[in-house]
Amino acid sequence: MKKTVLLLMLTLTVALAAGLLAGCGGTSETTATTAATSDTTVAPGESTTTAAEAAAADTFTYAQGADPRGLDPALVDDGESAKIIVNVYEGLLKYADDSTAVEPSLAESWEISDDGLSYTFKLRQGVKFHDGTDFNAEAVKFNIDRQLPPQVTPDMGYAGFVFGSVKDVVVDDDYTVTINLTQKNTAFLANLAMCLAAPIVSPKALTDGNNSVMEAPVGTGPYKFVKWSKGENVVLERNDDYWGEKAKTKNVIFRFISDNSARVLALNNDEVDMIDGIDATVVNQITQGGDKLFQAEGMNVNYMAYNTTTEMFKDQAARVAFSQAINREELVTSLYQGYSDMAETILPTFVPGYDATVKQVAYDVEKAKAGLAAAGITKVHMITYTNPRPYNAATGVALATAIQGYLQKVGVECTIDTFDWTTYKEKVKAGDYDICFYGWIGDNGDPDNFMNLLADPDPSMNVARWQDETYIADIKTALAIPNGAERDAKYGEMEKYVAERAIWLPISHAQSLAGYRAEVSGFIYHVTGTVFLSKAVVAK
Amino acid sequence: MLKFIIKRVLMVIPVMIGVSIIVFSLMRVFSPDPAPIVLGQHATQEAITTWRMANGLDKPVVVQYLTYLWGALQGDLGVSYFSKASVAKEIGARFPATIELAIAAIIFASIFGILLGVVAAVKKNSIFDAAGSLIALVGVSIPIFWLGILLIMFFSGFLHLLPSGGRINVLLEPARVTGFYMVDAVIAGDWAALKDALLHLVLPSLALGMYSMAIITRMTRSSMLESLGQEYVRTARAKGLREIKVVGKHALRNSLIPVTTVIGLQFGALLGGALLTESVFSWPGIGKFTVDSILKSDFPVVQGIVLLVALIFVTVNLVADLVYAYLDPRIKYASKKEG
Secondary structure, eight states: OHHHHHHHHHHHHHHHHHHHHHHHHHHHHHHHOOOOOGGGOOOTTOOOOOGGGGGBOSEEEEEESSOOSOSOTTTOOOHHHHHHHHHHOOOSEEEOTTSSOEEESSEEEEEEOTTSOEEEEEEOSSOBOTTSOBOOHHHHHHHHHTTSTTTOOTTOTTHHHHHTTEEEEEEEETTEEEEEESSOOTHHHHHHTOSSSOSOOOHHHHHHTTSOOSSSOOOSSSEEEEEEETTTEEEEEEOTTOSSSOOSSSEEEEEEOOSHHHHHHHHHTTSOSEEESOOGGGHHHHHHTTOEEEEEEOSEEEEEEEOTTSTTTSSHHHHHHHHHTOOHHHHHHHHHTTSEEEOSSSSOTTSTTOOTTOOOOOOOHHHHHHHHHHHTOOEEEEEEESSOBTTBTTOHHHHHHHHHHHHHHTTOEEEEEEEOHHHHHHHHHHTOOSEEEEEEEOSSSOHHHHHGGGGOSOTTTSTTOOOOHHHHHHHHHHHHSOSSHHHHHHHHHHHHHHHHHTSEEEEEEEEEEEEEOTTEEOOEEOTTSOEEOTTOEEBO | OHHHHHHHHHHHHHHHHHHHHHHHHHHHHHSOOHHHHHHOTTOOHHHHHHHHHHTTTTSOHHHHHHHHHHHHHTTOOOBOTTTOSBHHHHHHHHHHHHHHHHHHHHHHHHHHHHHHHHHHHHTTTSHHHHHHHHHHHHHHHSOHHHHHHHHIIIIIIISOOSOSSSSSOGGGOOOOSSSOHHHHHHHHTOHHHHHHHHHHHHHHHHHHHHHHHHHHHHHHHHHHHHHHTSHHHHHHHHTTOOHHHIIIIIIHHHHHHHHHHHHHHHHHHHHHOOHHHHHHTTOOSHHHHHHHHHHTTOHHHHHHHHHHHHHHHHHHHHHHHHHHHHHOHHHHHHHHHHO
């Protein structure tokens, strides 16, 4: 008995001590080494396919931070759902692999009427849903009608955004469908390529499921749904009847690992093939573990906004002087450690309408001092958020504090009130601030989606509370111009108009980061933040 | 004894009503309005109003509560605002994982806790006592998430002996009957799945049970020291009983009464408080789900989980009391007399 007890105690003590030692060793190693990551990165949408496909594993495991909210594209609004949805469903249109330009998908071609109000789509024939039913014009009408009045429900979060300008849907024949709009809206085409609201669901599945396929998605995509163990995983398998190029890997498993470090450990341990939702703090751990880093500009903007309704910042010269005090280049480098790009424009570089000649107010301490003195600014009230946001991993507090530091150098005292994100949104809505910090995550890759924020009458969207007649008219005009050089140029002009008036100070565009095993290739991590896995393979 | 049980069971009703009122009120007073969170960044004021009406949130809180209570009494806990699945289904999908982990953790904690406590008491002031106290101190002090990460790094990352997280290799998952993978694996006769599920259970139960083990060790030690000083132990020794019998039969059995209460309470706490362990080990239980639901103001889910955990707490306490009665004849006698 005594010996047994002694043995057990010793075992436990040794195990604990070993664990402690291992932990200490691991930590110091992580901090001591700074591996270069640039050699392991790839550009967005760049094909990572290699010759290794011949001997590929039959399962690809992708780990993300949480369960999807659900798998009905009309009823969800989160990124975790979107990543699974894009592999199971398809829309009429899709985005190019490396940008947000639209391309044919379930629709082979489309025509726009001269008045810009009718969009006629020729649909791909011979496409079947995973339940064996046919994809046709009736299916398109069924999917859009459920998101239009009177059928639409308030919890269809993107129905208004995607189909808000739709008057009706007319079935011309089995494979031709016309969508009529109430007003000209060029962004409508980009909406149809979105991963939310736009993907086409089997009408039979929706009818059987009482107008919801949250837990049993049925689409036309390269993968079909197998099962969802809540909190654990979603399993997909190859759709062997897929109309296009068949998926390369037989099974795809989405695992849900909420803890960042645990997700990285699972990748380093080869238990999963790819992970997302990571930040700069674990990059070294990923590369030291022999895995690779995916790093690309994200579809977002992180900005500081002046409250243009206050006495202080009604004045353009005051806004310009304040912006001149801030060294954004230094700020972005130190706050985001190379994982956010400094923003000269509101639009990310891959969004149509991006204009490289746009420049924000330049950093100039002397001019800032003179301008602030002339405007009589000595005290400024800022509000900010305490949480990290997808466009600002460093938190609003870190950003506000850094800016407070720059302003201190030019003799302006900034007081900062901080709130958790939910409360913060209420405070922004209330409008009691001189300066606030906000950001935007793009929805459809259309320039209107970003630029329209500054024309929105709702102060919880247009946090600068700026209402400029010329700009609002320009936004309406640009929305009606067909896609192409003329429209792109218009958005370039509007960017310059806003930059000159210093309504916002764009800070940065956060990059999308993902880790993957060296054996993995072929995935498409799209600029919209979704991941297409039909070409992904894991070499054995 | 029967009346004692009935009395204890009846006491569950006011406790549950009290808990439901508290959680219902707290969620409504302190949680942000769920409508904007559910409807997302493009929600219009009109959509928010319609949604609130559809979910009964425009009615007075008392009416909302009574409607909820009436539904709950009929077994209807409502529907999650986010997933739109029934709350019972959402909890049912995750709760077996939490119970499985809590049972494994409490078994580990009880066996090692009692063992260490007994050794520390019997060998008081020896190196064994010091080692036991040290382990108990470490167990109480070490943060669970940190211990969890260390265990993963060592056993999974370095030795490659155990998986880093999850409940089972998804490709081995047995057909779902009870939701308890070990039971399901046995029902399916799938020994590979059973082995895999067990391997997945080792590290999380060790991390989760460490704190409870420390508490049980301390309680056992002090309780044993008290018992060993009692006259009946001296009598037993005087009768010439072997030391192992004195310790095992006389001292230990009497010492186990407070220890049983602690084990019961710890088990209840493990069921409701496995958040960090579940998070670190990606264990698909209700801990993480609860916090996510609170943050998202998913009222029906939070209410459902709190009620369930409260019910389990009350039941575990009841069982602990009954075990008490078995372990200590005086309690049984008293209750008999009362009846």
